[in-house]
Amino acid sequence: MGFLSDAINRIKPSPTVAMTGRVAELKAQGRDIIGLSAGEPDFDTPENIRDAAKAAIDAGHTRYTAVDGMAELKRAISAKFARENGLEYTTDEITVASGGKQILFNALLATLNPGDQVIIPAPYWVSYPDIVGLAGGEPVILPCPAENGFRLDPEALRAAITPQTKWLILNSPSNPTGAAYSAAEMKALTDVLLDFPDVWVLADDIYEHLVFDGFTFVTPAEVEPRLKDRTLTMNGVSKAYAMTGWRIGYGAGPKPLIKAMAKLQSQSTSNPCTISQYAALEALEGPQDYIEMSREAFQRRRDLVVNGLNDCPGIECPMPQGAFYVYPSIEGLIGKVSAAGTEIRDDEAFANALLDETGVAIVFGAAFGLSPHFRVSYAASDETLTEAIRRIRSFCDGCQEP
Missing domain, CATH: 3.90.1150.10 (Aspartate Aminotransferase, domain 1)
Structure with a gap:
């Protein structure tokens, strides 16, 4: 057409x-x-979270909030990162959007220029390459076969990085494979990234809490603090708290990136649903059973x-x-x-x-x-x-x- x-x-x-x-x-x-x-x-969705949403409605919390999330929710997200991941973020280093997909969309659209490359290990979540393409970038697909545990080989990562590489997307545990990186496996990847100071990391941690057999979850900026100033750590409430339809995702990263993502969101959806934000606040601060x-x-x-x-x-x-x-x-x-x-x-x-x-x-x-x-x-x-x-x-x- x-x-x-x-x-x-x-x-x-x-x-x-x-x-x-x-x-x-x-x-x-x-x-x-x-x-x-x-x-x-x-x-x-747990009852306490549903009750918090109802209470927000009854209290009249149905108006606009700050474009990329209300301050109370950002403080709760900051506390979550400190408590669970050992990562310190101020509220102006945190952004809230209408689902994790919008966090990814905002980050890539705000940073990619034509010719920029984004390394995506395969198997990958279906939306990664398309969002990269929509933003004008070039997806670089790195196969991670079953014999490698569906995990990215550090030397394959090193070989794939070029002067055009802008991002590496890491999803652990993974959709679609469920594969996750141990601390040692993640450190092997972050060691490679330390040699390439212009490559940023987009850590999709949406399945953080769903790990089995005593597996310990780690995220890149936690394993290698020297990468924190070029890492966007993305998460949300959808999988951890059965809140897929509430559409709340969040991310934390350097202030200039977060500011650019908020600028983009101000001209697209504006703030995420206010009622859902209050529900997410209860999810993060309430009982974790x-x-x-x-x-x-x-x-x-x-x-x-x-x-x-x-x-x-x-x-x-x-x-x-x-x-x-x-x-x-x-x-x-x-x-x-x-x-x-x-x-x-x-x-x-x-x-x-x-x-x-x-x-x-x-x-x-x-x-x-x-x-x-x-x-x-x-x-x-x-x-x-x-x-x-x-x-x-x-x-x-x-x-x-x-």
């Missing part, structure tokens, strides 16, 4: 959102669909799903350290034909056939930049996951050589 901008033509719709929409459409048609494609906790409860539930579900998928012919599923995703390989199914006659040419064909033939919705690996894999979100009840695994196993059992 001739009048559309070059920028909008550089991006594509989110594959995860598209699959979620297809699931809703099939359910509306009466199909028995198990949706394992959406990346959000299935638990209700929900975090451990959800962590235990997700670890149990992870074990159920990993064990079940590894019993399916043709599937190999690594054990992730965090988040609520697994990223199995279907290399053993490529080239086979499903019971209904569909050739499994690639992971997209697998995902479509699985949905059509069994009603289980997952997301194909090519959407995340590394094939042949698929992503399962195990943010669902044990009963739902058990039935989904039964259907996937039945589908795999039915796949034969052509």
